[in-house]
Amino acid sequence: MNVNKRVRRTPAESKSLILETAAKRLAELGLHGLNISGVAKAAGMSHATVIHHFGSTSAMREALLQQMTNALLSDVISALREDVSPDQILGRLFSMLSQDGHGRLLAWLALDHQDIDVLPAKSNTSELFKSIIQAIPNSSDTQGDAKLQVLLVATAAMGLSICGGALSDLIGLSDEEFAEFPKWLARHLRSFA
Amino acid sequence: MNVNKRVRRTPAESKSLILETAAKRLAELGLHGLNISGVAKAAGMSHATVIHHFGSTSAMREALLQQMTNALLSDVISALREDVSPDQILGRLFSMLSQDGHGRLLAWLALDHQDIDVLPAKSNTSELFKSIIQAIPNSSDTQGDAKLQVLLVATAAMGLSICGGALSDLIGLSDEEFAEFPKWLARHLRSFA
DNA sequence: ATACTTATCAACATGAATGTCAATAAGAGG
């Protein structure tokens, strides 16, 4: 039949192809999609190749999280540099966290190895939150409020990305009401300050 | 050495022993602890016995969730019947969800088989939410607000039970500030109405 | 062309988790 033709990529090409595929599978298949064999198959290579580039499965997943938080960080930072009004920042963060499986991936990592130190991209994420907190309108005596607001937004976004649909069903929200949730939350957060 | 002595329990005893052990392991070891072999070992029986009683691993986990949501439901219902003031109800729900791994178990179930229909205890949970929504003070034109508040509390509690500690670190909250979070949220929710 | 580096892959080894099955024994009821 076909002679075995090998595609030989540069390491950078391979890595980005793999991570791209992994991200796609995360979005489509959920966290099940983030195993070596599946990703490799979807990327059109053998799983040994993936291990060759990343060293291990968990390293691959951490690289993916790294990449995703980097993207998130730069998104938020550019938003902060633009003329986005400060009271919209939390809304932005919220939607960014609940989209693209960011929240799900974070949650999965936290759930899987609950021995937390594994949380990678720590410095990045920390920087991200600092930027946001500084950008939130603070009255001087509600110093801590900004942090609590961020915590609320982060936890809610995470919970939403995991269980949002199911919870909405259980609570009895219509699709329209459910879709309004981020705006509703943003409105109330604005009134916090 | 020792003659093989078998303990013969009634099916009810076995089941409750297994679920008890599973709950303990969920709290101590996280979701990793919820595998057949581990639970069986910790309960002092062979894993075949566990399968004999529950039929499968996932059935055991669903039974555990069933039990936990039942406990949660009766807790909340008794709280509703007592003289708990309505504006404390969300706080109660919040703490109940973020304790004992309720949130983590729910999240794990949702993450694992994201094919949602597996969500068991649907009727129970649904009833739970209905009771709570009815108990929330509603102005007539903020009919939907109660539901959104519940959604906020549920998602935040879930996110908190998964990532709370890590997020708090990343955001830079002190332990005291972090501990204040539920009260802080409850205070603001009260002002929603 | 030749040699060298290394990305790629098939095959194998390993280990964990789940589930099945037939044999055993504990207890209940006759």
Next chain:
DNA sequence: CCTCTTATTGACATTCATGTTGATAAGTAT
């Protein structure tokens, strides 16, 4: 004491994911 039900178990089979290794070939440099 005998019988019958069934909770319990060890051993086996299966599946799946991860990781290893030696061989192969694609591309680069000399």
